[in-house]
Amino acid sequence: MSADLQALPNPFATLLNGIENNPRAIRDLCDHHRVTRQAASTAALLSSDNIVVDPILVNVVKEGESSDPRNSLVVWTRPSQAVKQLVRDVQRALRAIEPAIWLMPEADLHMTTMEWFHSVDTETAHGITDKIPLDVVQSITTGPKTPVLLDTPVLSFDQHALAITFLPSLQTHDVYTYLHYRRDLVDTAASVHDPDLAIKMRYAAPSAHVTIARFKEPLARNNTTRSWVEALERIDRDIVRPRQDLVWKIEGPAIMRAGTVWYGGGWTLKGSLRQN
Template identity: 30%
Template sequence: MTAAQAPDNTNPFDALIDANAADAALISAAYEQHRTNRNKRNADLMLDSTFEGMVPDTVLSGLLANPSVPDVRNGLSIWARPPKHICGLVKNLQDRLAALAPNIWIVPGSYLHLTVLEIAHSRTPEEIASLVEVLRPHFGRIKDCLAGQSSRLVHPQLSFDAGAIALSFVPDVSASYTHHHLRRDVSEAVRKSRTPLKARYVVPTAHITVARFVSISDFGRDGQPTDLARVAKWIRTIEEINRELKSEVWSQPSSSWEIGPESLTAFFGTNWYGHAEGSFN
């Protein structure tokens, strides 16, 4: 179910919880299935002989070439910044990815974020300003609705497509209150504040974007935009990293991440890449 399909008086995050009788193990399995299926689907697409190549982020590459060119995609979202130990894990993975594709854009550590709830995207500054005016006075109460509740994310794994790479997590099965419950409750509190809400991401995902493609140069050869051998090596490397994460990292406490009300901050403006013009908590 998508936000567009859900009636205005329903919470789109309820669908997964209700379908799985609020069972943490089943909800976590849905997150795992989503990321596994997505990686398989993208691997099949990118290894096919008809694959036309990586898809650079042209807005980002333009901003890197000329920072004075404005990004017109203004948004408003509630984020959780990762703790230091997760940022350290991300940095190690970014270094390995950059060694193979030196022209990818590595998300700076201070930009790393997990979107708990996207309220609006690709709007004008004036539209976002009006939403901030509605949301800001209620934000303390929105966090208060989570008092005593927190969600724990575990089992980091790289997720990928032809445009970007992310570090994804699944909800911990040992707690009945999952990350999807947290997303539902934040969404409900925002709705009750009468802030207009259009969330794009209601699928079972919890991820931090760690790198984006801004060039095709790492995956071409002899003037051709795509060398399938290089693409195949890229995917093999990601799959190898994921096997290492599962066997060597998942069992370590430093691989988990707890998100509670104190973790939440609203960011607004041109926040697409993780550096927002404004914030409040």
């Protein structure tokens, strides 16, 4: 789903209004999305011969960031120390099973809280970002109006990538959740009345995730898709699920990032209250 959100309703507002802004219903919605998506992804993996190699990542590894033609504008949240430790432990286990897997470097780990536009060339990206008012960049990167909490981490995966995913906590400040924060980011961006700055996000799923690995080579010969799925489910059970009480507290500042952001690259916009 890609849309000009200056002309359409805020998708996160629509989601929240549909469940009357109820924290339990919000959590259940996100949980249902996570469980349903994982079931479909697992089935797709088991019915295929291998994972899907990312050809652009292959080029980036060989030739550098400039070989990625896709430039985007996003808002990032950096993971907490506890989340980074969890990612380290999971990545270590992944490397032991599949040595050639590409692991997101710790310094580049992020959660995308909003996507303003995506997949344009470098010149277009600079032209668009140069038009964003400084006060809008500062407002967006202030962070949520009150801290938002995520918890219940799970290892989620499909044929393309692996991520640690989270749910909005039932512990809220003023009944303000991660989805409310995403709604407010979109509202702020949509307040800029310039057709060149129309919001064109790829999708607006009720997901909170940190991508931790992708594929630059097929699975090793000793790994079938079934053995791979079983290994990932074991990592989730033994490493991730025991930390269900992990709480990720999200507060400002955030980062506004443009360019080749898919693998953690790009540049930080002038006025962003957090630089890296």
